[in-house]
Amino acid sequence: MTPGKHHIHWISLLVAASHGVAMAAPVTGTWTKVTGTSMVLTNENTASPTWGDGSGNNASASSIYSAFPTVTLTNPGDKITLSGSVELIGIAGGAENLRFGLYNVNGKVPPDTSGWLGYFVQNGNGTSVVKLNERSNPNTGAFASAVSGAAQITTGAAPGVVITDQTYDFTFSIERNAEAGVLISTSLKRRSDSVEFGGTGFLDPSPQTFVFDRVAYLATSGLAADKLQLTDVDVTFAAAVPIPVITSSGFVEGAFQISVEGMEPATSYVLKRSPDLSSFPDTVGGTFTGAATRTFVDPSPPAGKAFYRIEVAP
Ligand SMILES: [Ca+2]
Numbered sequence: 001m002t003p004g005k006h007h008i009h010w011i012s013l014l015v016a017a018s019h020g021v022a023m024a025a026p027v028t029g030t031w032t033k034v035t036g037t038s039m040v041l042t043n044e045n046t047a048s049p050t051w052g053d054g055s056g057n058n059a060s061a062s063s064i065y066s067a068f069p070t071v072t073l074t075n076p077g078d079k080i081t082l083s084g085s086v087e088l089i090g091i092a093g094g095a096e097n098l099r100f101g102l103y104n105v106n107g108k109v110p111p112d113t114s115g116w117l118g119y120f121v122q123n124g125n126g127t128s129v130v131k132l133n134e135r136s137n138p139n140t141g142a143f144a145s146a147v148s149g150a151a152q153i154t155t156g157a158a159p160g161v162v163i164t165d166q167t168y169d170f171t172f173s174i175e176r177n178a179e180a181g182v183l184i185s186t187s188l189k190r191r192s193d194s195v196e197f198g199g200t201g202f203l204d205p206s207p208q209t210f211v212f213d214r215v216a217y218l219a220t221s222g223l224a225a226d227k228l229q230l231t232d233v234d235v236t237f238a239a240a241v242p243i244p245v246i247t248s249s250g251f252v253e254g255a256f257q258i259s260v261e262g263m264e265p266a267t268s269y270v271l272k273r274s275p276d277l278s279s280f281p282d283t284v285g286g287t288f289t290g291a292a293t294r295t296f297v298d299p300s301p302p303a304g305k306a307f308y309r310i311e312v313a314p
């Protein structure tokens with residue numbers, strides 16, 4: 001059988017892009033007070049800092065932050081997600097402006113917390129919309145300032161009801177896309193009834209940074225909080241799994257070879273063959289695992305024609 005009698009019509013990879021393993025990464029401080037002269041911050045070396053002591057307006061007009069191990073969104077699909085919950089205690093009924101976000105310290109040395117890059121959201125309240133802001137590069141403003149060094153980039157729907165003394169679950173995620181933009185998605189959802197006070201999303205085509213190393217919160221004087229109890233603050237990084245590609249294929253001394261790069265070493269792959277594309281009933285060789293590159297070989301291709309694809313092994 002000579003190679004000229006074979007007709008290999010179609011070769012493909014049956015794999016899907018996906019996120020790699022994402023490990024929970026509690027943000028255990030040290031949580032640091034930036035503003036709020038009399039505010040009492042405790043549990044500052046845990047992922048559940050207590051912000052304010054519960055006395056009248058103790059947490060009003062105050063802000064806190066923590067560092068976390070630097071996350072860089074290098075590849076399309078890389079994603080950072082902040083999550084946790086906050087119980088609001090002793091807030092004013094008509095209040096708003098709980099702010100939170102993910103930042104890049106941008107070379108600033110404590111106690112200087114101006115000039116950070118990144119994004120933060122301001123909660124909506126009643127008929128006030130949610131606001132998402134991006135820090136300007138460069139800037140000299142405070143990290144949670146919406147009037148200095150930041151630009152509002154989108155809004156989200158007003159919740160339609162007033163924010164109250166309850167527990168809220170929050171998320172704030174930033175994912176790099178293939179065009180070197182970032183997709184931002186935020187939420188601040190009241191646990192008792194799922195009313196959304198911080199929901200918005202935006203595709204920023206011009207990020208000022210892909211590096212994040214700070215999480216920070218501000219409670220304005222309008223919120224008039226006595227205390228905010230944060231619980232299980234977490235920053236998780238999910239690295240994108242590279243998409244495998246076929247780099248070459250062809251006959252070598254009567255065998256048909258298919259070379260692949262970019263496989264996930266922890267995943268098993270197998271070469272499958274079809275006579276007619278209606279299904280791929282033939283398994284060629286064993287499963288392969290343990291490396292990113294591999295040349296799959298069919299030592300005895302059938303006469304006539306054949307179709308091949310490489311699948312993730314079941
Ligand atoms: Ca109060």
Ligand SMILES: [Ca+2]
Binds near residue numbers: 204205207
């Ligand atoms: Ca931008």
